Amino acid sequence: MRIRFLAQTLLATLVxxxxxxxxxxxxxxxxxxxxxxxxxxxxNSIGSDTLNNLMAFWVEGxxxxxxxxKIQVEGKGSTTAxxxxxxSTSQLGPMSREMKxxxxxxxxxxxxxxxxxxxxxxDALAVFVNKNNPVKSLSLQxxxxxxxxxxxxxxxxxxxxxxxxxxxGDLAARPLSLYGRNSASGTYGYFKEHALFKGDYKDSVxxxxxxxxxxxxxxxxxxxxxYSGIGYATSGVRALPLSDEKKNGGAAFAxxxxxxxxxxYPLSRFLYIYINxxxxxxxxxxxxxxxxxxxxxxxxxIVVKDGFLPLTAKMETDELAKLx
Numbered sequence: 001m002r003i004r005f006l007a008q009t010l011l012a013t014l015v016x017x018x019x020x021x022x023x024x025x026x027x028x029x030x031x032x033x034x035x036x037x038x039x040x041x042x043x044n045s046i047g048s049d050t051l052n053n054l055m056a057f058w059v060e061g062x063x064x065x066x067x068x069x070k071i072q073v074e075g076k077g078s079t080t081a082x083x084x085x086x087x088s089t090s091q092l093g094p095m096s097r098e099m100k101x102x103x104x105x106x107x108x109x110x111x112x113x114x115x116x117x118x119x120x121x122x123d124a125l126a127v128f129v130n131k132n133n134p135v136k137s138l139s140l141q142x143x144x145x146x147x148x149x150x151x152x153x154x155x156x157x158x159x160x161x162x163x164x165x166x167x168x169g170d171l172a173a174r175p176l177s178l179y180g181r182n183s184a185s186g187t188y189g190y191f192k193e194h195a196l197f198k199g200d201y202k203d204s205v206x207x208x209x210x211x212x213x214x215x216x217x218x219x220x221x222x223x224x225x226x227y228s229g230i231g232y233a234t235s236g237v238r239a240l241p242l243s244d245e246k247k248n249g250g251a252a253f254a255x256x257x258x259x260x261x262x263x264x265y266p267l268s269r270f271l272y273i274y275i276n277x278x279x280x281x282x283x284x285x286x287x288x289x290x291x292x293x294x295x296x297x298x299x300x301x302i303v304v305k306d307g308f309l310p311l312t313a314k315m316e317t318d319e320l321a322k323l324x
Contacts, residue, residue, distance in 0.1 A: 024257045026300045029313035031320075033296035035065045041286045043071040047081030047094035049210045050187055050229045051271055054121065055094055057302045062293050069286065075210075078186025085276050086110050091287050093274035096123065096186035096229065107276075116277040118319050120294050122309035124230045124255035125190060125267040126239035128218050133225075135165055137241040137252035140266055143195050146176055146225065150199035162223065171223070178205040179217045179226030187211065191227050194267060229271075230255050231307035242266050257309045271308070277322075288323050295319055 045055050052075030059071045071092075074080075081093030082103040099107075099115065107115045127143055129135055138146075142165065144153030151158065159165060163172030180201065181188040192198065208214045211228045218224035219236025233239055241252035244266045251264075259265035273291065277283055293299050300310035311319070 024304050024309060026297055026304060026310045027313045027316075030295075030297045030300055030311070030316050031313075033065075033293050033298050036285075036289060039066050039286055039289050040068050042069070043092060043286060043290065044084075044090040045071060045073045045075075045092035045094060045273075046084035046090040047075065047092070047274075048078045048096045048186055048271070049075045049181075050078075050096040050123065050185075050231075051075065051094035051121075051273075052210075053231070054271075054303065054306050054308065055092075057306055058290075058294050058299060061298060061302055062290055065293070066289075071290070077182070077184030078189070079184040081274060082107060082115075085115060085274060088276070091275065091284070092290070094120075095272045095274055096269070097190045098272070099274065111276065111278070113279055115274045116322055118273050118275065118291055118295075118322055119270040119311065119315060120273050120291075120319070121271040121300075121303045122257075122260050122311065123269050123271050124239075124260045124265050124309065125187065125195075125227060125269060126230045126233065126255045127195075127225065127227050127242060127267075128215060128233070128237040128239055129225050130218055130222050131236055131238050132222060133162075133171075133238065135162070135167060135240065137243065138165070139243045139245050139250070139252070140195055141245050143242070144197055144199065147178060147180065147191075147201060147205060147227075148196040148199040149202045150196075152197035152199040174223045176225055177221050177223040178202065179214045179221075179224055180205045180207055181211070181214065181227075182207045182209065187227065187229065190269060191267075195227070229308065233307060260309055261312070283323060291323055292320065 055073045078095040081095050084090035085093045086107050141153040141155045145151050145155035145159040162174050211232045214226045214228045215232045218226050239255045241254045243250050243252035253259040253264040255265055260268040295316050303310045
């Protein structure tokens with residue numbers, strides 16, 4: 001889900017806003033996690049590759065407080081989360097997109113209630129180029145014409161070379177080398193819906209098994225361009241400011257925390273963990289405490305450390321209310 005609806009007033013609660021995630025600070029009003037007694041057992045997490053590193057770091061931090069707890073993490077793509085929750089092979093379903101209606105319907109048919117969606121971090125889904133590429137910014141309409149063969153964004157022509165994007169010299173005639181995710185990925189689906197305007201990918205997009213491999217490929221390919229979560233940025237790539245020709249006067253905005261919160265960066269999204277919470281029964285204490293840790297100051301500091309963007313205190317309060 002895009003988070004353009006976030007009120008500007010949220011910004012007043014934040015400190016240390018910056019153009020890069022590395023200097024973002026967690027809202028000081030986010031609660032500090034307090035360890036409780038009697039927490040033990042095992043959890044399985046199956047889902048998003050984008051969230052894979054974050055899940056591993058959260059598990060590591062949680063285990064320091066509860067060394068007898070075992071949590072296994074598998075991140076092959078958001079599409080794998082709903083079936084795992086439905087089949088009860090996992091208790092945690094990380095997803096970089098919202099569940100589709102048909103996925104929710106299957107879950108509800110099995111259990112008689114809907115899955116619970118908990119927002120755990122913010123991502124500015126980035127369009128990356130090689131660090132040596134001089135292109136300054138792109139519009140969503142250009143992004144669509146680069147990656148999509150249907151161009152539902154309204155671009156007049158297909159964009160095939162770097163010269164089509166205004167570059168000169170030896171780059172001008174070079175074809176765009178496209179990198180993306182596979183169809184099991186929530187990032188693949190989100191990018192298709194919001195950057196390709198629900199259009200179809202070009203056959204020339206080189207599908208990668210994970211977010212990290214997309215960025216690594218672009219870092220080693222001077223002519224590469226692709227998309228991935230901002231948390232996977234490396235020194236070998238550069239995230240391009242993006243614009244929407246129909247909004248904000250066509251101005252381009254960087255993939256920053258401030259622009260994610262105020263909705264000016266057009267590919268902002270929440271990252272989620274879905275759970276199976278029966279509204280008629282007490283919530284499993286282990287699952288609840290893990291999610292409370294994730295939403296806490298310590299958990300959100302891990303979000304920043306991993307290069308993603310933290311929830312505000314207001315968001316934390318809203319998500320904690322779902323765990324009661």
